[in-house]
Each structure stands twice: as C-alpha cells, then as structure tokens.
Amino acid sequence: MNVHTPETQAARLPITVADVEAAAANIAGAVIRTPCLKSETLSQLTGAQVWLKFENLQFTAAYKERGALNRLLSLTAEERARGVIAASAGNHAQGLAYHARRLGIPATIVMPRFTPIVKVQQTESHDANVVLFGERYDDASAHALELAQKKGLVYVHPFDDPKVMAGQGTVGLEMLEDVPELDTLVVPIGGGGLISGISTLAKARNPDIAVIGVQAELYPSMYAAMKGQSALCDGDTLAEGIAVKTPGRLTQEVVRALVDDIVLVGERDLERAVSLLLGIEKTVVEGAGAAGLAALLAHPRRFKGAKVGLVLCGGNIDTRLLANVLLRDLARAGRLARLRIRLKDRPGQLFEVARIFDQQQVNILEVYHQRVFTNLPAKGLITDVECETRDRDHLERLIEALRAAGYDVRMVEAD
Known part of the structure; x- marks a missing residue:
C-alpha cells in the first residue's frame, strides 16, 4: 500500500515525528505509561511473538486520553474559557471530559443515541454535558459541529486533528522504547488517528517496521478509501469504537503514505479475541481493543514468526455484552x-x-x-x-x- 520515502514525505504530512515526541513531553505524568508485555500463551496460539500494549489500563480505560490531552494543552486562555465540544462513541468522550475537568475547561460531548450505557455514564461522571444524538458517530459529529458554531465552543475532533494524532502516536513511542525489537505493529483503525500517530513515529524510528491496520468487516471505511473503492458501512459490530463510516482527511494522507496494509476481521474473530484476552491475560478489552488479536487469528500466515506489537486500545465494554460474548465462545468451544x-x-x-x-x-x-x-x-x-x-x-x-x-x-x- 505505502510508497513512502520518509525524508520527502515527512515534510508534507500533517504531523512529524517531532510532533509525536513533543506530545510525549506535553502529556508526561498526566497519562499512564502503560506496560507492553509479551504473552507467551498468545504467541504459542498464533505462531507470532506477541507483545500487548495495555492501553485499557489508562484511567478512562482507553488510549484516547493522550490525543485529547495534547489538544487541550494547545488551547489559548480564551479558548479554554469558551469550552470544548466533541463527538464520540465513547472513549474520546471520556478522555476529553476527564482531562477537561482536570484543567478546568467546560466540556460538551455529543454521543450517538445507542452508545453503550457504561460509556455514557462514565462520561457524565467527569462532569461533561452529554448530548445524545443520531444513530452513528457521523450523525453525532455533524450535530456537534452545529453546536460548536452556535455556542462558540472549540471543536475537538476525535481523530482528524494534528495535535490529537500526535498525542495518539505516543502509544507507539512507548512500545518501541520498551520493546525495540518489534518488527510489526498491528493497530485498530476507526477514523485513523491512532495509526497515523503510531506510523509517523514508527517509520521515522525504523523505516523497515511493518505497520498493519485492522478494521471490522462491517465498517471497512479506511480499507476501501485506500483501495479507491466505495464501502457499505453498516451493522452492529462488537467493535463499535472503530465503527466509523468516513475516515479523516488528514489521517488518510498519513495512512496512504506510511501504513503497509489494512486487514479486515469478522465478528467471530473479534468475539474470540475478547474472550481469549480475558481468559488468558485476565484483561478486559472492548471489541475495538481486541481487533489486533482478531487480525492474528483471522490471518495467521500473515504474521507467523513476526515480532508483533498489539495495541489493546480500550477496555470499555458493557458487562452484559461481555457476558454474552464469553458464553457464546464457550458454546462454540x-x-x-x-x-x-x-x-x-x-x-x-x-x-x-x-x-x-x-x-x-x-x-x-x-x-x-x-x-x-x-x-x-x-x-x-x-x-x-x-x-x-x-x-x-x-x-x-x-x-x-x-x-x-x-x-x-x-x-x-x-x-
């Protein structure tokens, strides 16, 4: 997929490795430096050498805090006083609301009406004004932009923003500092903010590293965009955190230049990955957080023998849904x-x-x-x-x- 020549392309892409390194300095001490640990059992199961980056251990149980905080820290005093608004299916909402409260910045969050109740409640617990609107993220995003104009709020995009992308890239910076021998990074893609930040950092540090994106089969928006195809994005996916119909304009530029490939995973592989991570690693992840492992399960030949880093990007899953996933997996076994x-x-x-x-x-x-x-x-x-x-x-x-x-x-x- 990529045709990157790092020196020439870095100059014209929305973010650079210096932006990611600056974001790391900005947010240091305010977000958790999560562990990146090898899983011997998952390595045996998949045929790859597997390291897990436990972003589900962040305070709000997702990596989204990183980009949200980096963007908030870039606001002027006047912008802070006006307040911020965002649209999110949950994790960006929680990350933004949590750090906005810490910094004394008013926050409004527009969420799709069918967002899991656990994410709505957790966002409200950070004193954010939550507005439920629309069926999907795209509906909520359009409404948030309208409210931003009407009320003079600063819109903080969940992925298509250079400061947000750079903040998310700190996940990759930490992974490669902790495990420099990684030769493959497998990263979930919704709008593309996480993989844009990670690929910018990773390719600058090691041009030979493979960066592979993962999307749910029901929402192959970035996959289709990279192949010049139209995509039907619809249905109830377990990975609602990456159920984005339209990827970012800026993130598409980075993905096209730096990401090596995108693979798709089905619902059964997502369910099995959630179950395996709980059963083997004793860690709770949401569907999007399990997408990387689902890719290894769905495409074992692709990753056999590789030293793979997986981002467990979030752990906010409704408990009833988690119970259903576990019981269904037991039935299939x-x-x-x-x-x-x-x-x-x-x-x-x-x-x-x-x-x-x-x-x-x-x-x-x-x-x-x-x-x-x-x-x-x-x-x-x-x-x-x-x-x-x-x-x-x-x-x-x-x-x-x-x-x-x-x-x-x-x-x-x-x-």
Missing part, C-alpha cells in the same frame, strides 16, 4: 451446549436421561420440557437440556451415550 432430546411420554424417561448425564460426568444447568409447541404426536415430547462439559470431545461422548441408549438427540447450535 463445546463447553456449553443445549441438547434437544426426544422422549417417550412415560414415567422415568427424564430420570434415565439424567442418569446418562451423571455417568458421563456432565453438569446439567437447565432443563426445559416442551409438550405443546411441537409437531410431535400428542404423546411425544422434547426436552432441551443445557449442560456444561469439559470440551468438544466430552460433549461428543455424551451425545454418543444418549444415542446408544436409544434417544433421538441433536445439538441446538450457537450462531
């Missing part, structure tokens, strides 16, 4: 299952089924009898049994035992 068993309408049938579950050492979680809403004969019935097994092989042994005892049984598959 065969550790949770629902079996539909056809029984004869006679005493002892359910007891005999339960006895087989006991023999196979399978835990029954829930039993549901169905007599009315079925096309079986009047004396027929079906029973759904939700159960917990050790793994897929254990589940298969249970099904074989039930069939050997004469029962008609099938699995009700998870989507």
